[in-house]
Amino acid sequence: xxxxxxxxxxxxxxxxxxxxxxxxxxxxxxxxxxxxxxxxxxxxxxxxxxxxxxxxxxxxxxxxxxxxxxxxxxxxxxxxxxxxxxxxxxxxxxxxxxxxxxxxxxxxxxxxxxxxxxxxxxxxxxxxxxxxxxxxxxxxxxxxxxxxxxxxxxxxxxxxxxxxxxxxxxxxxxxxxxxxxxxxxxxxxxxxxxxxxxxxxxxxxxxxxxxxxxxxxxxxxxxxxxxxxxxxxxxxxxxxxxxxxxxxxxxxxxxxxxxxxxxxxxxxxxxxxxxxxxxxxxxxxxxxxxxxxxxxxxxxxxxxxxxxxxxxxxxxxxxxxxxxxxxxxxxxxxxxxxxxxxxxxxxxxxxxxxxxxxxxxxxxxxxxxxxxxxxxxxxxxxxxxxxxxxxxxxxxxxxxxxxxxxxxxxxxxxxxxxxxxxxxxxxxxxxxxxxxxxxxxxxxxxxxxxxxxxxxxxxxxxxxxxxxxxx
Numbered sequence: 001x002x003x004x005x006x007x008x009x010x011x012x013x014x015x016x017x018x019x020x021x022x023x024x025x026x027x028x029x030x031x032x033x034x035x036x037x038x039x040x041x042x043x044x045x046x047x048x049x050x051x052x053x054x055x056x057x058x059x060x061x062x063x064x065x066x067x068x069x070x071x072x073x074x075x076x077x078x079x080x081x082x083x084x085x086x087x088x089x090x091x092x093x094x095x096x097x098x099x100x101x102x103x104x105x106x107x108x109x110x111x112x113x114x115x116x117x118x119x120x121x122x123x124x125x126x127x128x129x130x131x132x133x134x135x136x137x138x139x140x141x142x143x144x145x146x147x148x149x150x151x152x153x154x155x156x157x158x159x160x161x162x163x164x165x166x167x168x169x170x171x172x173x174x175x176x177x178x179x180x181x182x183x184x185x186x187x188x189x190x191x192x193x194x195x196x197x198x199x200x201x202x203x204x205x206x207x208x209x210x211x212x213x214x215x216x217x218x219x220x221x222x223x224x225x226x227x228x229x230x231x232x233x234x235x236x237x238x239x240x241x242x243x244x245x246x247x248x249x250x251x252x253x254x255x256x257x258x259x260x261x262x263x264x265x266x267x268x269x270x271x272x273x274x275x276x277x278x279x280x281x282x283x284x285x286x287x288x289x290x291x292x293x294x295x296x297x298x299x300x301x302x303x304x305x306x307x308x309x310x311x312x313x314x315x316x317x318x319x320x321x322x323x324x325x326x327x328x329x330x331x332x333x334x335x336x337x338x339x340x341x342x343x344x345x346x347x348x349x350x351x352x353x354x355x356x357x358x359x360x361x362x363x364x365x366x367x368x369x370x371x372x373x374x375x376x377x378x379x380x381x382x383x384x385x386x387x388x389x390x391x392x393x394x395x396x397x398x399x400x401x402x403x404x405x406x407x408x409x410x411x412x413x414x415x416x417x418x419x420x421x422x423x424x425x426x427x428x429x430x431x432x433x434x435x436x437x438x439x440x441x442x443x444x445x446x447x448x449x450x451x452x453x454x455x456x457x458x459x460x461x462x463x464x465x466x467x468x469x470x471x
Contacts, residue, residue, distance in 0.1 A: 034232040036224065037065035037094075045077025045085070045107040048247025051296065053085050056237035060094060063235060068096045069220065070115060076106025078252070079131060080359040083150060084345060086114035090157050099223050100124045100213075105201075109183055110147075113154045113175060117214045119223045120204040126212065127183040127201030143361075148184045155180035175211055249292040250343075252363075256370040259339055261285035263374030266311070270318060290342060299342035306341070310334030339367045413440075413465060419457050420470050423449050433467060442467045 037060035041049050053070075060068050070089075076082075089096045089111065098104070098115035104126040112118050112126055120126065131139050131147045138144075160171040182188040182200040193210065194200045207213035217223035224232055239247070248254060265282025290307070293299035313331030343363035421435035429444040433455050442465040445458055449469060456470035 034066045034229050036067045036069050036232050036234050038069045038071055038236045041070055041072045041074055045082045047081055047250035050081040050084050051243055051247050052239050057088055065094055068094050071099050071101055072104055072108055073102045074108040075103055076108055082107030082110050085111050086154055089114040100126055110151060113180055119215050119217045120207060120213050121218055122204055122216055124204050125201050126207055128199050129183040130199050148181050151180040151184055152177040246292040249288055252366050256366050258285045258289040259367060259370035260374030263371050264378035267378035293342045298345055303338050303342045306334045307338030310338060336367055340364045413460050413463055416457050417459060421455055423451055423453050423455055426451050440465055
């Protein structure tokens with residue numbers, strides 16, 4: 001019996017030894033293999049792409065990756081998002097390689113040039129980084145200037161190669177900044193590379209020849225083999241549901257729709273009695289607009305405060321102050337400023353060089369256009385809904401007829417035209433006046449009338465007295 005027990009214990013020990021050796025061997029294999037972490041950019045450079053790169057870099061750092069490989073195929077996108085991505089790449093402690101799997105145009109070229117090494121697929125291209133608007137039209141030179149300097153600085157960040165020719169040591173740019181600039185500016189002439197009047201775009205062969213590509217590859221496996229990486233483990237970033245939702249909500253189109261819902265909802269709520277669905281829609285749209293930007297670190301507390309204060313000022317102007325003046329205009333300015341600055345990376349305000357206006361003007365244009373469309377849509381929708389038979393309780397549609405005993409206008413007021421009196425309160429333009437020892441609500445026909453000034457009734461409309469100064 002004892003022998004049987006000892007045999008079983010020995011068998012378990014031997015199996016355990018093999019298991020431990022197997023795990024040790026596996027760990028040694030993994031530790032010797034190069035960990036390559038791949039992030040895909042195969043869509044327009046929008047906030048979703050920037051978020052995926054940011055989260056992907058953090059995950060690569062947690063996994064102690066040896067190389068970050070950006071698999072890129074894009075025709076470009078938003079300049080501010082591309083600038084954020086290229087800054088992340090330049091500041092990375094992990095080497096970053098780019099695999100241009102077909103196209104790296106415009107903002108994609110900027111991202112690729114920021115990488116330590118570039119590999120391109122046969123038939124691929126890189127360049128054409130001129131800044132254009134939503135309609136594809138070239139924007140003014142003050143915006144091109146920012147892109148030129150950014151491309152040039154990105155190329156310079158790759159440093160020099162040291163070349164020894166005889167007894168001389170020559171420093172040569174790894175990536176010629178002048179070439180990067182020519183990808184933006186058609187006026188640049190580089191002998192043997194580009195003539196004036198054309199924006200530079202390289203093929204794979206041309207990019208290799210002029211130092212903008214380390215080699216060609218058809219697949220990721222080919223790339224790693226050509227780069228001398230024989231033993232490797234390939235991990236790939238997969239966006240979570242939260243990443244997808246935030247990327248969707250922060251896209252310019254969705255942001256514009258949310259702004260329209262905010263403005264339209266507030267306007268429609270002001271036109272309808274009580275508090276109901278329009279206000280709830282506006283609040284929900286505001287949360288969906290600001291929350292993703294806040295989580296991304298774009299929207300700060302002070303930008304949220306600008307928006308809230310702006311809304312409060314508009315409400316004060318509507319309900320507490322007659323007419324529409326400084327308070328209402330200030331509120332509109334603060335609302336637009338809060339919505340715009342929430343989409344802008346606050347790091348741009350820390351720069352010492354020329355201010356990159358293009359990074360502010362684009363979101364500002366989206367906000368202004370969305371506010372205008374939202375306001376127009378709110379006016380049109382409110383008129384339709386308030387008179388619609390589908391929503392009978394939104395407005396009071398009952399008729400108060402004379403046959404039923406109702407009198408809509410005080411007939412005594414209609415006989416007061418030409419009478420004189422005195423202003424009991426300031427008329428700005430509405431207030432109270434005293435005529436024949438009675439107080440009446442009145443509106444100044446021209447300008448403000450101070451308390452104590454003599455007035456004269458000039459007309460009445462729907463039971464409302466209109467007065468002027470009686471000097």
